Amino acid sequence: MSMKQHISQLLEQVGQMQAQNMEDLEALRIKYLSKKGEIANLFSEFRNVAAEEKKEYGIQLNELKNLAQQRFDALKAELDLKREQAEKQDLTRTPDPLPLGTRHPLSLVKEEIIDIFSRMGFTVAEGPEVEDDKHVFGLLNFAPEHPARDMQDTFFIDKQPGVQRPEDVLLRTHTSSVQTRVMTTQKPPIRVLCPGRVYRNEAISARAHCFFHQIEGLYVDKNVSYADLRQAMLYFAQEMFGPDTKIRLRPSYFPFTEPSAEMDISCNICGGTGCSFCKGTGWVEILGCGMVDPNVLEACGIDSKQYSGYAFGLGVERITNLKYRVKDLRLFSENDVRFLSQFTAC
Numbered sequence: 001m002s003m004k005q006h007i008s009q010l011l012e013q014v015g016q017m018q019a020q021n022m023e024d025l026e027a028l029r030i031k032y033l034s035k036k037g038e039i040a041n042l043f044s045e046f047r048n049v050a051a052e053e054k055k056e057y058g059i060q061l062n063e064l065k066n067l068a069q070q071r072f073d074a075l076k077a078e079l080d081l082k083r084e085q086a087e088k089q090d091l092t093r094t095p096d097p098l099p100l101g102t103r104h105p106l107s108l109v110k111e112e113i114i115d116i117f118s119r120m121g122f123t124v125a126e127g128p129e130v131e132d133d134k135h136v137f138g139l140l141n142f143a144p145e146h147p148a149r150d151m152q153d154t155f156f157i158d159k160q161p162g163v164q165r166p167e168d169v170l171l172r173t174h175t176s177s178v179q180t181r182v183m184t185t186q187k188p189p190i191r192v193l194c195p196g197r198v199y200r201n202e203a204i205s206a207r208a209h210c211f212f213h214q215i216e217g218l219y220v221d222k223n224v225s226y227a228d229l230r231q232a233m234l235y236f237a238q239e240m241f242g243p244d245t246k247i248r249l250r251p252s253y254f255p256f257t258e259p260s261a262e263m264d265i266s267c268n269i270c271g272g273t274g275c276s277f278c279k280g281t282g283w284v285e286i287l288g289c290g291m292v293d294p295n296v297l298e299a300c301g302i303d304s305k306q307y308s309g310y311a312f313g314l315g316v317e318r319i320t321n322l323k324y325r326v327k328d329l330r331l332f333s334e335n336d337v338r339f340l341s342q343f344t345a346c
């Protein structure tokens with residue numbers, strides 16, 4: 001190969017020099033720039049170049065040497081910078097946050113309700129979901145032929161041959177059963193909140209489900225009055241739905257309370273002026289309540305001449321719908337992340 005060809009070949013090689021690390025760079029230095037490297041060799045050959053060509057080759061050789069040096073310096077600077085940046089990295093820094101799961105909207109609302117009532121002195125009590133007739137109906141003053149006991153509403157657990165059971169076993173249809181569990185085992189004053197899942201034999205649709213969640217409240221003490229009930233309900237409604245919320249108690253009937261009422265709040269969507277959500281009435285129903293029927297107190301072993309009490313029961317799905325405008329009840333139990341992840345920020 002002529003010297004000219006050799007120089008242009010080296011020019012091309014040097015122009016494409018790449019180094020991933022310091023070892024690569026050192027190898028390049030040895031190959032091209034060291035005392036025994038390719039460029040130094042060319043300089044030794046330069047002695048043999050004819051005098052008239054010396055000038056031209058001299059210029060080319062110097063160009064090659066300079067280019068190689070520049071390229072080497074640039075690669076070195078690049079690697080130094082990389083190393084510096086790597087050293088600057090804070091290895092104690094927490095890694096990028098992993099997406100965490102979200103709280104279920106029903107849990108969020110349940111906890112908010114418990115929080116509001118705990119400020120009025122209520123504590124949480126729990127009871128079994130698989131219950132007996134006595135605690136779900138009997139002690140709560142349901143007549144034996146009451147339609148709620150009907151197979152249409154209640155899931156009964158089949159009797160098993162050979163298994164002795166004192167009562168019918170069923171899935172509780174309301175958390176009022178925890179009232180009777182508490183009253184038969186504790187002495188007044190009683191102030192409890194009973195959250196839990198309840199079951200009813202209903203066809204599943206956007207507006208009904210075979211299981212849902214309730215929170216029952218019970219307060220039994222001396223001199224508990226209807227005014228206490230009303231005040232507690234007003235406090236709850238305003239804490240939950242805002243200070244401008246109004247309540248309305250409509251006479252109703254439950255076997256275990258006398259008098260009984262259903263409570264409406266002023267529609268929190270239109271502010272009470274009437275919209276499609278409240279069907280133009282300005283009110284939406286949120287719970288049932290009343291004064292504990294003396295028959296219930298007596299059946300549970302509490303002296304109804306000494307004590308009185310109020311009770312209320314609310315549906316957690318209903319309150320959640322009002323708060324988050326969920327239109328289809330089935331969404332609560334489908335575990336679709338597109339639905340659940342909307343509550344990340346709550």
Ligand code: DAH
Nearest residue numbers: 174176288289290311312313
């Ligand atoms: N247990 C009733 C139901 O499931 C709700 C209820 C109404 C509970 C009135 C109460 C009450 O404690 O006083 O529909």
